[in-house]
Amino acid sequence: MSDWMQEKLHPHHAQALKLDRVLYDSETDHQRLKVFENGTFGRVLTLDDVVQTTEGDNAIYHEMLTHVPILAHGAAKRVCIVGGGDGGMAREVLRHDSVTHVTMVEIDAGVVEFSKEYLPTLSQGAFDDPRLSLVIDDGAAFMKTTEGGFDVIIVDSTDPIGPGEVLFTDTFYGHAKRALAPGGILVTQNGVPFLQAExxxxxxRAFQALFADATCYMATIPTYAGGPMAFGWGTDGTSRDTPLETLQDRFAAAGLDPFYYTPEVHKAAFALPAYVVKCLP
Structure with missing residues (x-):
């Protein structure tokens, strides 16, 4: 099995991906970065042997964390991405010509640099877009001090271990809410509920204490094993109730050509399985 990478994120569940060719393997001050090629998923990025993204299925994750809040909002101009060093989230946000400025806060400059070299299909030139401002900083520290005014905040964090742990705290969410403009939307990645219900x-629980509208929505991403992934949704506005017809009009006007997202998928993503509903306080 030396030519296989085994991910052991969960105590009673593991997945393995074949290492057809290792392109990069190095430790930074924060984590161990690895990029390898896989016959099904193309280039795969792992941090500490946990899959973060792949060329094959990254579009599902990135589209659902960007197009859902941006099209639901309808007038988002300023967007903040916390994390997202591979550039995939910025790529999708910047597909919206209506977005005038994107602040991307990434703790590890090494992730950005090697992603440009080893995973250029993820960013597709997003780092060169003049609308993008890249800030190398701890996301929690940035959110505590930013002047805010963001229409959408996207928390593209790793799992709540190591450097990503602080991005799952009540304090961080409180600071993020303060950084939202009126009617703004906060979305987060919240793992696979079947394996990570807590x-x-x-x-x-934190969102319900902060927002008038707090829930989650879902999408199935093959390399995030264990079932559909949940994305947290928090806002004081009514954007979750945007009619399908309005979403269709906004989608058409945006001129998007997505891999996964459609306005119909957008609406359906908020229909939660019973076992996920039971995870909600």
């Missing part, structure tokens, strides 16, 4: 429950 992660979703804790976030939803």
């Amino acid at each position: 992660e979703l429950t804790n976030t939803m």
